[in-house]
Amino acid sequence: MATTDVKYLNPVDIEIKNNNKYCRFKKMGIKYIDYKDADFLMRFLNDQGKILPRRITGNSLKFQRKLAIAVKRARQIAILPYVADNLK
Amino acid sequence: MNRLNVFIKFAAHKIINFKISNMNNYETVFIMNPVLSEDQIKETVNKFVSFIKTHKGTVNHEENWGLKKLKYTIQKKKTGFYYLLDFVSEGKLINNLEVEFKRDERVIRWKTIKLDKFALEYSIKRRNKLSNNKKA
Numbered sequence: 474m475a476t477t478d479v480k481y482l483n484p485v486d487i488e489i490k491n492n493n494k495y496c497r498f499k500k501m502g503i504k505y506i507d508y509k510d511a512d513f514l515m516r517f518l519n520d521q522g523k524i525l526p527r528r529i530t531g532n533s534l535k536f537q538r539k540l541a542i543a544v545k546r547a548r549q550i551a552i553l554p555y556v557a558d559n560l561k
Numbered sequence: 562m563n564r565l566n567v568f569i570k571f572a573a574h575k576i577i578n579f580k581i582s583n584m585n586n587y588e589t590v591f592i593m594n595p596v597l598s599e600d601q602i603k604e605t606v607n608k609f610v611s612f613i614k615t616h617k618g619t620v621n622h623e624e625n626w627g628l629k630k631l632k633y634t635i636q637k638k639k640t641g642f643y644y645l646l647d648f649v650s651e652g653k654l655i656n657n658l659e660v661e662f663k664r665d666e667r668v669i670r671w672k673t674i675k676l677d678k679f680a681l682e683y684s685i686k687r688r689n690k691l692s693n694n695k696k697a
Contacts (some may be wrong), residue, residue, distance in 0.1 A: 505679040507687075509590070509645075550590050550672050551641070554632040 494531030498539075508546035511553055515561070518544070522557040523532050571692050584649050591662065591671035593673035595628060602642055605667050609646065612661055618650030622688050635669050647684060 498506070500538050507513070517532075517540055524544055526536045547553040553559070591609075593602060610620050624641035636639070655673055662671040676684060 505677075505683040507683060508674075546672065546674070548632075550592065550643075550670060551631040551633060551635060557632075 478500050494498070496531060496533040496536055498536040499533055506536070506543040508543040508550075509552065511547060514540075514544055514547055514553060516550075518560065520558065520560045523552050567611075569583055583651070583669060585652055586647070586649055586676040586684075587655065587673055588680075588684065589658075590647045591644055591672045592631070592635070592669050593648075594667050594669055595638060595640040595642060597667060601667065602644075605665065608665075608682065609658070609661065612658065613646070613648050613650060613654065616650065616654045616657065617662070618648050618654055620648045622647035624691070638669060641669060645669055647688070653662060658686065 485549055497503070517530055524541055527534070530537075532540060544553060548555050589609075593605060598606070606623070610623070613620055622645075624645035626645065628640055629643050630640055631638065641686075659671070659673065662668050674680075
């Protein structure tokens with residue numbers, strides 16, 4: 474009995490990470506996402522060339538929509554690939 | 562009553578005319594065949610610039626990106642000459658311009674986009690930046 478009580482005398486340390494996600498575009502005040510800037514768009518793609526979901530990047534809905542349009546335009550003018558592997 | 566009718570007709574005519582003559586900002590990126598010589602590239606670019614000018618448009622900015630690698634093959638080509646045109650024109654012109662692009666065999670891909678107010682702001686900023694870099 475005594476030994477089990479001792480275990481719970483000190484509360485177990487659980488590290489609480491405070492990495493709140495935020496929308497980069499809102500924070501940086503970017504109003505227009507340029508489809509010609511491939512290096513910038515590359516941040517929001519995974520290494521297959523797919524657009525990363527909002528739950529990972531933390532974009533707001535408004536800018537996620539604009540981002541998706543920009544990426545698709547970039548693909549049309551062959552700045553970004555439709556399908557790829559090891560993009561990064 | 563008669564006067565009122567005339568007035569309404571006049572006003573409607575004005576509004577319609579205003580809408581028709583409404584100018585928009587557009588931006589076109591097009592990719593040309595990599596086999597072309599420099600003169601041929603200049604020729605094709607001049608063709609489209611003069612096409613816009615003859616149809617009451619004004620070209621604000623031209624940008625040559627040079628020979629770039631394509632991320633995927635287009636018509637079995639792996640590279641292409643990129644060119645950017647910023648212009649102001651009526652919406653009617655765009656359809657004709659696209660037809661011109663389609664008919665020209667030297668152009669392998671093109672994309673025209675209407676600029677909204679944020680995009681316009683951005684493109685002007687970008688233009689100024691580039692011109693400053695050139696001077697310095």
